[in-house]
Amino acid sequence: MRYAYLVVEGPHDVEFVGRLLKPHRFKRENNESRLDPYWRPLVPTKFPYGGDLSRRVPVPTFFVSDTVSVAVHASGGDSEIANRVEETLQAALVAPPDAVGVLLDADRDKPPVERFGEVRQALQAKVNLVVPEQPGQVSTASPRCGIFVLPDNVNPGTLESLLLECADIPYPALLSDVRALVSRVQTGAYSLTPDDLKDFNKPAGAHKAMVACMAGILRPGKAIQVSIQDNRWLEGAALELPRIAALREFLRVLLMLP
Structure with a gap:
């Protein structure tokens, strides 16, 4: 089994990724007893999390196929992406996953390439990852790594x-x-x-x-x-629209899917 860890900004992005994985026969895993032991450290065992009764428990959503197990984690915003990756890779998982991916929006005043650069710099400062120099690319290092800036790595949008x-x-x-x-x-x-x-x-x-x-x-x-x-x-x-197809290809390469 290969393991991939994806960080996105919010719950809508989580479901979006899940729908793009569905054609590859991924299924959601909601049952803790069936969850792969590799991911167990990411499941909080105490409530309320951090003492805040109103805070959503930050457990990833898990999607599993016959060959790949994916955890998709909502960070709550792009400023927390690098922190979430650091917490997971350095403090939680017993071994690095086979792939680490990030999806973020280009909804600010800064162009997509600049937003990509900020997140890339933050990741490299906090975690020992080989991050490609351009958005939408995937490194072949171990773990494989890539950042995709929605909607298409070039234009502003979400x-x-x-x-x-x-x-x-x-x-x-x-x-x-x-x-x-x-x-x-x-x-x-x-x-x-x-x-x-x-x-x-x-x-x-x-x-x-x-x-x-x-x-x-x-x-x-x-x-x-x-x-x-x-x-x-x-x-x-809808899955064949150019910008959707580009994101699907990014995920395919990152997860090494057929």
Whole structure:
């Protein structure tokens, strides 16, 4: 069995990775008794974690195929990515995994290559990893390592940018109506205050709002990650979209999949 450790920014990214692994016959492992002993050190044994009753227990989500076992860990933000990798590789696991990967968004003022450079520098300062010099590449050292900057290592954007591209295939009419709704918000149709629109007016706010609207219809009352897991965002022709295909290839090379 090969082992791979992936760090992403949030729970939506975790489910996104899970859907991209599904065609390779990965299944989610939720049962602790069946969890590979290699990953047991990553499962907290005490609650509340860090004494904070409101904090989500930071356990990874595990996906397993016949040959590869993957732990996908949400870091809670890009500033914590290097810390999470350091904690896992140096303080938790008894031996290094076969691969270490990072997925982050390019939703800030900095271009993707600059965000990549910051995370790469932080990783190299904290952990003994050979990180490629460009985003989207995978080193052949041991462990294999790579960083992918969503949506495509070149352009600004986020996970939601990719989800909306995918949504245009299974849900074109719904997406069109949601775009129209968001456009009306942007033109001031609803007399919302600046405080109301504080998050909406962030660089990725409109895209996040569109995904949330669609997920709210597809899985009313449930979290967006449930819709990513259950609905048709990432099926069929959506998997062949160029930017999705590039991310799938990154994961294939990183995990050494057929």
